[in-house]
Amino acid sequence: MESAMKSLQLSYGRCASSPLFFKDFYDNFFNSSPLIKQKFIDTDMDAQRGLLRHGLSHLIMYAGGSHAAEMKVDRLAHSHSKTQLDIQPWMYDYWIKALMTTVKMHDRKFDESLSAIWEGALKMGIEKMIKAH
Ligand code: HEM
Numbered sequence: 001m002e003s004a005m006k007s008l009q010l011s012y013g014r015c016a017s018s019p020l021f022f023k024d025f026y027d028n029f030f031n032s033s034p035l036i037k038q039k040f041i042d043t044d045m046d047a048q049r050g051l052l053r054h055g056l057s058h059l060i061m062y063a064g065g066s067h068a069a070e071m072k073v074d075r076l077a078h079s080h081s082k083t084q085l086d087i088q089p090w091m092y093d094y095w096i097k098a099l100m101t102t103v104k105m106h107d108r109k110f111d112e113s114l115s116a117i118w119e120g121a122l123k124m125g126i127e128k129m130i131k132a133h
Helices: 004-016 021-032 034-039 045-063 067-079 089-106 112-132
Strands: none
Touching (some): 004 089, 021 089, 034 089
């Protein structure tokens, strides 16, 4: 049987190579709350989709134990903290929900066990980000 980490990487690969994955993620994320949409009012969304592609891969590598990725997640935690972007802790719940909805749309192999692996892995980095707020 594949390890959880391997399954996650393969699932992420299927999503990241699906052309509309990052666009659909932001559509789902913005539709989940007007306060979240408001945060991106001045954002160049073409650039943002590329930044998220990297950020998400760092969260996944951090869950896999990468020290280099941990430093990237620390940097993200800082940029999203109170004195910077001021991303409220509740917004991360919406972020995960929108992400899981989007993974389900783009990964034909998505199922309950894969969903649990994704959520477990992302939680590590997200808890770090929320603590730094
Ligand atoms: C910017 C990733 C969660 C709102 C960024 C950037 C990345 C990123 C890579 C580019 C700038 C930087 O490196 O700091 C992530 C990841 C998240 C996450 C991986 C998962 C935990 C959130 C949440 C919100 C949010 C929950 C809530 C609204 C923003 C905003 C920007 C930003 C407003 C700045 C956009 C701009 O430059 O106009 N994010 N983010 N992020 N993020 Fe996040």
